[in-house]
Amino acid sequence: xxxxxxxxxxxxxxxxxxxxxxxxxxxxxxxxxxxxxxxxxxxxxxxxxxxxxxxxxxxxxxxxxxxxxxxxxxxxxxxxxxxxxxxxxxxxxxxxxxxxxxxxxxxxxxxxxxxxxxxxxxxxxxxxxxxxxxxxxxxxxxxxxxxxxxxxxxxxxxxxxxxxxxxxxxxxxxxxxxxxxxxxxxxxxxxxxxxxxxxxxxxxxxxxxxxxxxxxxxxxxxxxxxxxxxxxxxxxxxxxxxxxxxxxxxxxxxxxxxxxxxxxxxxxxxxx
Numbered sequence: 001x002x003x004x005x006x007x008x009x010x011x012x013x014x015x016x017x018x019x020x021x022x023x024x025x026x027x028x029x030x031x032x033x034x035x036x037x038x039x040x041x042x043x044x045x046x047x048x049x050x051x052x053x054x055x056x057x058x059x060x061x062x063x064x065x066x067x068x069x070x071x072x073x074x075x076x077x078x079x080x081x082x083x084x085x086x087x088x089x090x091x092x093x094x095x096x097x098x099x100x101x102x103x104x105x106x107x108x109x110x111x112x113x114x115x116x117x118x119x120x121x122x123x124x125x126x127x128x129x130x131x132x133x134x135x136x137x138x139x140x141x142x143x144x145x146x147x148x149x150x151x152x153x154x155x156x157x158x159x160x161x162x163x164x165x166x167x168x169x170x171x172x173x174x175x176x177x178x179x180x181x182x183x184x185x186x187x188x189x190x191x192x193x194x195x196x197x198x199x200x201x202x203x204x205x206x207x208x209x210x211x212x213x214x215x216x217x218x219x220x221x222x223x224x225x226x227x228x229x230x231x232x233x234x235x236x237x238x239x240x241x242x243x244x245x246x247x248x249x250x251x252x253x254x255x256x257x258x259x260x261x262x263x264x265x266x267x268x269x270x271x272x
Contacts, residue, residue: 001032001033001034001056002033003034003036003055003062004020004036004058004060005017005035005037005044005057005061006037006038006060006061007037007038007039007048007049007060007061007065007066008039008040008062008065009039009040009042009064009065010039012037012039013191015192015219015220015221015244015269016035016037016061016063017035017037018269019198019232019244019245019265019269020035020248020249020252021029021268022264022265022267023249023252023260023264023268025180027260027261028260029163029208029256029258031206033058034127038060038068039214041198042065042069044259045066045073045149046069048072048075049090049107050073051091052092052232054270058090058091059090059091059251060089060090061089061256062088063088064126064127064188065124065126067127068086070087070088070090071085071086071087071099071123073097074090074097075096075097075098076094076096076097077099078098078101080101081099081100082117083134083145083161083162084101084103084104084130084131084134084190085130085160086101086103086126086127086130086131087099087101087190088100088101088102088131088247088251089102089128089250089252091255095252100159100254101131102246102247102250103127103128103243103247104118104132104135104248105135105241105246105250106243106246107131107135107184107215107243107247108135108196108239109243109246110148110215110243111182111184111207111213111238112213112236112238113180113192114180115139115181115213115217116136116139116140117140117179118142118180119142119179119180120141120142120143120144120180120183121144121145121146121170121180121182121183121184121204122136122143122144122145122184123146123147123185123186124147124186125147125149125156125202126186128217128243129145129147129186130160130221132186133160133162133167133259134161134162136164136182137163137164137165137166137167138164139161139164140162141182141248142165143165143167144167144169144170144175144180145168145169146170146172146175149171150169153170154169154170171188173203173204175203176204176208177208178204178212180209180212181212181213182213182214183204183212183213183214183215183235184206184270185198185214185215185216185217185218185226187202187218188218189201189218189226190225190226190227191218191220192220195207195225198225199229206229206233207233209230209233209235210233210235211232211234211235213225213235213238214226214235214236214238214241215238215243216237216238217240219241219243219269221232221242221269221270227239241266241269241270242266244269245260245265245266245269248263248269
């Protein structure tokens with residue numbers, strides 16, 4: 001049996017196992033391949049990853065909070081992944097670990113083309129934030145970055161290599177002024193177990209987001225409060241389903257060399 005998994009802490013909420021196993025079944029690959037979930041702490045991450053190939057694993061997705069650690073355990077890193085400085089996909093091949101980043105693909109393909117080169121506010125400074133800033137800057141967007149801890153936003157801006165306009169870090173006050181075409185939520189606000197009012201904890205106001213696109217990368221199978229509130233405020237609200245599916249499909253191709261069925265993955269990811 002060839003094994004795949006999502007690795008993180010926590011992972012119980014992840015829709016990736018349902019999505020990837022549905023794709024494997026639809027392609028007649030489920031008798032030889034299986035995708036599961038592995039919860040592991042940061043301290044245990046390097047040793048656990050090193051043990052996976054011996055257990056039959058071909059590759060894994062890496063999620064919060066290990067996307068930077070994934071680079072440290074890799075023997076090979078793609079150019080894009082090195083520029084982003086975070087990896088969400090590891091491939092095990094003949095004793096070697098290769099790091100890739102498919103989050104960037106997921107963000108870009110979930111973003112309406114009309115706002116890809118406009119003004120963007122990225123909320124958060126973790127691994128998926130780095131991918132979002134990198135890919136949207138490369139598409140021509142002027143990206144501003146906000147994080148609850150300002151020094152982390154400063155670090156992202158200072159260390160990220162981009163091919164487009166250089167990103168800048170902003171304060172909450174600056175972010176709340178608005179004027180953005182696209183807002184991308186890469187924070188944990190809206191994850192299962194949290195019922196934060198996004199307008200209380202994020203530097204956005206209902207007035208400022210009216211008329212813009214809000215892409216919420218949090219996805220657990222239900223509509224997040226940010227997506228619901230943004231739609232009520234007059235924004236074009238985009239949930240994280242499409243980004244999840246697109247990044248997962250890109251990982252699937254890297255592991256198997258097979259084109260996955262996107263419609264099957266969407267249906268499985270959105271099922272109760």
